[in-house]
Amino acid sequence: MLTEIIESANNKKLKLLKSLAAKKNRDKLGLFTAEGKRMVQEAAKYAKEGIEFVAVSCSFAKENKNLVKSIDEIGVSVYTIKDNLFNQASNTVTPQGIAAVVKIKDNSKADNDLSDISRVLILDGVSEPGNLGTIIRTAEAAGIERVYMMKGCADIYNPKVVRSTMGSVFRVPFVRDCDVEMVKLLKSSGFKIAVSSLGESIGIHEYAESLDKNDKRAIVIGSEAFGVSDAVLGLADVCVHIPMQGRVESLNAAVAAGILMYLL
Amino acid sequence: MLTEIIESANNKKLKLLKSLAAKKNRDKLGLFTAEGKRMVQEAAKYAKEGIEFVAVSCSFAKENKNLVKSIDEIGVSVYTIKDNLFNQASNTVTPQGIAAVVKIKDNSKADNDLSDISRVLILDGVSEPGNLGTIIRTAEAAGIERVYMMKGCADIYNPKVVRSTMGSVFRVPFVRDCDVEMVKLLKSSGFKIAVSSLGESIGIHEYAESLDKNDKRAIVIGSEAFGVSDAVLGLADVCVHIPMQGRVESLNAAVAAGILMYLL
Numbered sequence: 331m332l333t334e335i336i337e338s339a340n341n342k343k344l345k346l347l348k349s350l351a352a353k354k355n356r357d358k359l360g361l362f363t364a365e366g367k368r369m370v371q372e373a374a375k376y377a378k379e380g381i382e383f384v385a386v387s388c389s390f391a392k393e394n395k396n397l398v399k400s401i402d403e404i405g406v407s408v409y410t411i412k413d414n415l416f417n418q419a420s421n422t423v424t425p426q427g428i429a430a431v432v433k434i435k436d437n438s439k440a441d442n443d444l445s446d447i448s449r450v451l452i453l454d455g456v457s458e459p460g461n462l463g464t465i466i467r468t469a470e471a472a473g474i475e476r477v478y479m480m481k482g483c484a485d486i487y488n489p490k491v492v493r494s495t496m497g498s499v500f501r502v503p504f505v506r507d508c509d510v511e512m513v514k515l516l517k518s519s520g521f522k523i524a525v526s527s528l529g530e531s532i533g534i535h536e537y538a539e540s541l542d543k544n545d546k547r548a549i550v551i552g553s554e555a556f557g558v559s560d561a562v563l564g565l566a567d568v569c570v571h572i573p574m575q576g577r578v579e580s581l582n583a584a585v586a587a588g589i590l591m592y593l594l
Numbered sequence: 595m596l597t598e599i600i601e602s603a604n605n606k607k608l609k610l611l612k613s614l615a616a617k618k619n620r621d622k623l624g625l626f627t628a629e630g631k632r633m634v635q636e637a638a639k640y641a642k643e644g645i646e647f648v649a650v651s652c653s654f655a656k657e658n659k660n661l662v663k664s665i666d667e668i669g670v671s672v673y674t675i676k677d678n679l680f681n682q683a684s685n686t687v688t689p690q691g692i693a694a695v696v697k698i699k700d701n702s703k704a705d706n707d708l709s710d711i712s713r714v715l716i717l718d719g720v721s722e723p724g725n726l727g728t729i730i731r732t733a734e735a736a737g738i739e740r741v742y743m744m745k746g747c748a749d750i751y752n753p754k755v756v757r758s759t760m761g762s763v764f765r766v767p768f769v770r771d772c773d774v775e776m777v778k779l780l781k782s783s784g785f786k787i788a789v790s791s792l793g794e795s796i797g798i799h800e801y802a803e804s805l806d807k808n809d810k811r812a813i814v815i816g817s818e819a820f821g822v823s824d825a826v827l828g829l830a831d832v833c834v835h836i837p838m839q840g841r842v843e844s845l846n847a848a849v850a851a852g853i854l855m856y857l858l
Contacts, residue, residue: 501841576762592836
């Protein structure tokens with residue numbers, strides 16, 4: 331339903347939109363924002379039931395009448411906001427003029443059910459939002475069936491992470507705020523825990539060759555600065571590294587994760 | 595040689611430093627900047643002869659006396675600049691307070707000598723600076739022996755590209771501003787030209803298996819938005835793709851490049 335134009339900075343919807351930049355508000359309200367044309371379209375396609383409302387700037391509404399109409403037609407409320415107010419609420423440097431407010435999924439029930447999956451990714455302290463989003467996007471493409479994010483990772487609902495996923499946030503099954511118990515459960519359920527490490531380890535090509543196609547696999551990626559935590563390292567079945575020539579000290583975390591997911 | 599403190603916005607060294615943000619000035623003067631502690635240390639290690647001078651902010655000089663002394667001791671002039679002036683000349687949001695001005699290498703003589711190399715990367719329109727730098731970094735680690743950048747790529751000497759290489763800019767052999775003649779030369783010299791393409795193509799795992807270890811290989815990565823140009827596509831021996839599951843439309847360019855370089 332298209333509503334009147336929001337012209338007051340005190341409007342409740344506008345204030346809600348703004349407030350979701352902070353994790354504590356996202357967690358309290360169970361909501362996050364997906365900003366930009368592409369992301370709102372992905373939300374409408376893959377998380378329609380979860381959309382609380384869509385906000386557009388006046389300019390965007392004028393220039394994208396068909397898109398706004400199509401969102402309205404699937405039963406989502408669309409609020410139009412004065413350009414300067416929209417831009418103040420935006421989380422991007424150059425706001426496109428559209429954002430969706432979406433419910434955070436409660437996937438706690440799925441956490442412990444490992445019966446139907448055999449390839450998972452564990453992220454232990456990936457803290458750079460762009461890296462985290464790109465890894466989630468690559469994980470979907472690589473056929474990873476569940477992504478576990480341990481405490482210390484960036485929040486997947488951080489606006490920059492959401493954008494970097496290019497929509498995968500709405501499709502990849504994931505679990506937030508895991509602790510080491512989750513890794514123990516995976517291990518005791520027969521998953522081979524392969525930890526990416528710059529320390530003593532075997533090359534990924536060699537490890538890939540040793541795998542049987544029926545092996546259940548968990549790949550662990552550590553923090554950009556500190557690697558994998560000792561608690562998780564202690565549960566590793568194998569430590570693996572990506573062979574590096576030249577004088578490179580490390581690969582970009584998202585690139586390394588991509589290579590690992592496509593090789594293992 | 596440690597010099598007096600630069601306190602005037604009209605100082606020549608300061609103006610030079612500032613001017614190198616623009617490609618036309620870099621090309622005219624044959625100089626570029628490497629900013630940040632890590633990058634200056636890499637320059638001092640791998641491109642010492644090429645350093646024209648190093649500029650540091652007063653605060654940086656005070657807090658990093660040993661580093662500044664070590665740069666001075668290898669015979670590089672260090673200029674100290676008032677903090678606010680340094681920050682104005684900086685190309686980063688949060689300046690660390692140190693930058694080196696470095697000579698652009700003339701590697702035109704090496705362009706056509708293909709006798710000793712067998713693995714090259716061709717970048718055809720990679721335009722996002724962060725992607726380009728990350729790809730150069732990964733190329734070094736993956737053992738790529740030369741990177742060809744075609745017209746339309748971001749400039750490798752763009753400050754953001756330089757930073758994203760994490761030092762590989764000083765070590766990876768590369769050629770800038772190539773055109774399609776370079777690809778023809780590689781092809782006629784026996785390199786198998788494998789073009790990454792979302793169109794009709796074979797999966798990379800399949801192509802990797804078909805390769806003989808003595809095959810000379812060229813991997814081509816296209817622009818983030820438009821892929822590989824028709825001219826280069828016409829020279830392809832094979833088009834390859836990274837298999838993707840889920841609903842992902844594409845991978846991040848730097849991630850895709852990393853997977854291709856480590857698999858082929």
